[in-house]
Amino acid sequence: MLSRLHLELIFAGIVFLVGVIGLLGSTALDTGWASDGPQAGFFPFRVALILMAAALLVALHSWRHRDALRRVQVANKEGMGRVLGFGLPIIGMVAVAQWLGLYVAMALYLLLTIRLQGRRPWFTSLGVAIGVTIVTFVVFEQWFLVPLLKGPLEIMLGLG
Amino acid sequence: MLSNLDALMHGFSVAVTGYHIMLIVAGVLLGILVGVLPGLGAPNGVTLLLPLTFTMDPVSAIILLTSLYWGALFGGSTTSILFNIPGEPSSVATTFDGYPMARQGRATEALTYAFLSAGIGALVGIIVITLLSSAVASFALRFGPPEYFAVYLLAFSSFIAFGGGRPLKTLISLMLGFGLGMVGTDTVSGSMRLTFDITDLIRGISFLVVVIGLFGLGELMLTIEEGPEFKGASGRIDPRAILRAAAGMPRHWLAILRGSAVGVWMGVTPGGPTAASFMSYGIARRFSRRRENFGKGEPEGVIAPETADHSAGTAAMLPMLSLGIPGSATSAVMLGGLMMWGLNPGPMLFVDQRDFVWGMIASMYLGNLLGVILVLATVPLFAAMLSISFSIIGPIIVTVCLVGAYTVAGSGFDLWLAVIFGVVGYLMKKLDYPLAPLILAMVIGDKAEDAFRQSMLVSQGSLGVLWSNWLVGSLTSLAILFLLWPALTALLGLRNRSVTGAVGSLRPNEGTEPS
Numbered sequence: 287m288l289s290r291l292h293l294e295l296i297f298a299g300i301v302f303l304v305g306v307i308g309l310l311g312s313t314a315l316d317t318g319w320a321s322d323g324p325q326a327g328f329f330p331f332r333v334a335l336i337l338m339a340a341a342l343l344v345a346l347h348s349w350r351h352r353d354a355l356r357r358v359q360v361a362n363k364e365g366m367g368r369v370l371g372f373g374l375p376i377i378g379m380v381a382v383a384q385w386l387g388l389y390v391a392m393a394l395y396l397l398l399t400i401r402l403q404g405r406r407p408w409f410t411s412l413g414v415a416i417g418v419t420i421v422t423f424v425v426f427e428q429w430f431l432v433p434l435l436k437g438p439l440e441i442m443l444g445l446g
Numbered sequence: 447m448l449s450n451l452d453a454l455m456h457g458f459s460v461a462v463t464g465y466h467i468m469l470i471v472a473g474v475l476l477g478i479l480v481g482v483l484p485g486l487g488a489p490n491g492v493t494l495l496l497p498l499t500f501t502m503d504p505v506s507a508i509i510l511l512t513s514l515y516w517g518a519l520f521g522g523s524t525t526s527i528l529f530n531i532p533g534e535p536s537s538v539a540t541t542f543d544g545y546p547m548a549r550q551g552r553a554t555e556a557l558t559y560a561f562l563s564a565g566i567g568a569l570v571g572i573i574v575i576t577l578l579s580s581a582v583a584s585f586a587l588r589f590g591p592p593e594y595f596a597v598y599l600l601a602f603s604s605f606i607a608f609g610g611g612r613p614l615k616t617l618i619s620l621m622l623g624f625g626l627g628m629v630g631t632d633t634v635s636g637s638m639r640l641t642f643d644i645t646d647l648i649r650g651i652s653f654l655v656v657v658i659g660l661f662g663l664g665e666l667m668l669t670i671e672e673g674p675e676f677k678g679a680s681g682r683i684d685p686r687a688i689l690r691a692a693a694g695m696p697r698h699w700l701a702i703l704r705g706s707a708v709g710v711w712m713g714v715t716p717g718g719p720t721a722a723s724f725m726s727y728g729i730a731r732r733f734s735r736r737r738e739n740f741g742k743g744e745p746e747g748v749i750a751p752e753t754a755d756h757s758a759g760t761a762a763m764l765p766m767l768s769l770g771i772p773g774s775a776t777s778a779v780m781l782g783g784l785m786m787w788g789l790n791p792g793p794m795l796f797v798d799q800r801d802f803v804w805g806m807i808a809s810m811y812l813g814n815l816l817g818v819i820l821v822l823a824t825v826p827l828f829a830a831m832l833s834i835s836f837s838i839i840g841p842i843i844v845t846v847c848l849v850g851a852y853t854v855a856g857s858g859f860d861l862w863l864a865v866i867f868g869v870v871g872y873l874m875k876k877l878d879y880p881l882a883p884l885i886l887a888m889v890i891g892d893k894a895e896d897a898f899r900q901s902m903l904v905s906q907g908s909l910g911v912l913w914s915n916w917l918v919g920s921l922t923s924l925a926i927l928f929l930l931w932p933a934l935t936a937l938l939g940l941r942n943r944s945v946t947g948a949v950g951s952l953r954p955n956e957g958t959e960p961s
Contacts, residue, residue: 365672
């Protein structure tokens with residue numbers, strides 16, 4: 287499976303990339319030092335440079351200890367499977383929420399994960415899904431008057 | 447000193463109202479819930495509740511949030527002892543002896559030791575705050591922008607010197623935080639920074655959404671990977687064992703004293719509760735006459751980390767209140783809350799907002815006292831709740847986190863951000879990148895930058911202003927020394943044995959994350 291070495295290098299790569307993006311973003315600004323001190327882009331530019339340098343050093347350090355790090359497994363197959371099985375539905379829920387609103391998305395998410403992954407009976411899954419959604423609605427919309435993301439269904443029901 | 451007592455009495459008159467007591471009880475109970483559930487920690491719990499406090503009076507809001515924090519600290523110990531699963535990173539050290547005690551059928555005793563020593567530790571922290579905070583604040587009133595910048599720099603660089611993680615990884619964490627905090631409108635010049643013409647980025651990236659991702663979703667993924675199962679001792683409470691343990695407390699006065707001292711120190715400096723509890727455990731084991739009993743169910747092995755954990759948690763409020771510099775991730779979130787309620791954190795609070803400051807300090811006494819009682823009374827309830835399968839609780843926690851992320855600004859874009867930071871948090875935890883520096887840098891990074899740029903405006907762009915008097919000069923020099931500390935020790939061939947060593951020898955896989 288994935289070794290610690292790979293993961294260290296991958297994350298260092300991501301950090302380096304973030305640094306590059308920051309660098310590109312800050313070059314649009316004045317990165318200099320004027321008579322009144324640093325300008326708007328001064329710090330972003332340097333933070334980006336430090337990020338890139340630190341990412342390179344971490345990668346270098348990992349590479350120098352590659353033999354030891356290669357032997358360390360960061361995750362086994364079952365663990366990775368569980369993480370993906372847990373994470374992907376969350377992405378699905380967020381995608382659905384943009385379109386159908388948070389309430390519908392969360393009810394669907396709860397129903398499907400508890401039923402299909404938790405292998406609970408339909409009765410339990412449906413009960414939790416509807417119960418949690420209604421409690422959320424009451425707490426946020428009625429008690430604290432904080433409106434959540436709504437979709438076509440709520441508007442149809444006259445709740446939007 | 448006497449004026450502090452007067453102020454405290456005034457604080458009690460603010461805090462002791464029916465409404466506030468109700469908030470304390472609600473906060474502590476919610477906190478215990480947050481602390482008991484894996485994946486929902488103190489920083490995340492405070493973050494989720496924060497958007498709901500925007501309409502509240504600041505005093506009531508801070509009382510609710512701090513009470514939640516105390517509850518979370520108590521709740522974290524419960525699962526450590528009963529199920530060997532630390533509900534909070536700072537209660538990892540409690541599992542070493544707490545769980546063996548529970549296995550021997552001494553769960554009630556272990557819990558009582560834990561809660562009472564936690565209560566005493568918290569009390570010590572609050573007394574320190576009561577006595578020192580206004581003195582620190584009045585000293586800080588003389589600070590100008592250069593002094594402030596030097597203090598901020600000191601906070602950041604002490605993470606690198608003493609944070610416990612690998613210095614390079616701490617640096618990356620800090621820089622990511624700075625970078626994220628810079629997105630949006632520049633407060634000095636008003637120009638847009640790093641927004642890449644994406645409209646959702648113009649208002650900046652909220653640190654609250656980042657906390658929910660890093661500490662909430664990321665933590666959940668770690669929990670799910672290990673396949674959580676709550677198997678362990680029963681949560682039944684035996685009243686006689688409570689009394690027996692309470693009667694046995696005075697015998698451990700030395701461990702309590704040492705634990706409080708370690709905790710207060712680590713709380714005021716950015717070491718945080720997690721490092722404090724590990725360090726206190728290590729010290730207790732080294733000096734105990736019953737050393738060989740540690741790890742097998744020694745009461746002192748529960749008392750030492752718990753005292754330090756709570757005294758660090760409360761003492762972290764001292765720099766937050768009097769200087770506007772948080773000592774832990776949770777207090778960083780609270781500091782952000784202060785700004786959102788329209789308060790200006792820092793020494794001026796002690797002048798302008800006496801009700802707020804002293805009401806909060808008084809509520810800390812009440813919150814921890816009620817916390818000890820409430821947590822003992824509700825152990826069976828929360829233990830029973832954990833018998834519900836994680837396949838149901840896990841998804842519910844996810845929805846709570848995402849709803850929380852949405853309420854921060856009412857933006858669907860933030861849901862995506864929370865998910866992205868969930869993945870980032872999971873990876874960072876896996877690779878031992880500390881998370882607290884990122885949050886700290888996000889919350890006070892732009893304040894540090896403002897302070898720096900204001901100092902430069904005053905000095906017409908000369909760095910000499912950072913050494914213009916003995917105070918700012920020594921602060922700046924100390925900060926630079928801390929910054930170079932890892933390089934210096936490496937150069938001299940010394941190992942940083944202080945925190946890293948003590949923690950590393952106990953459990954190599956656990957990060958030293960201040961929560």
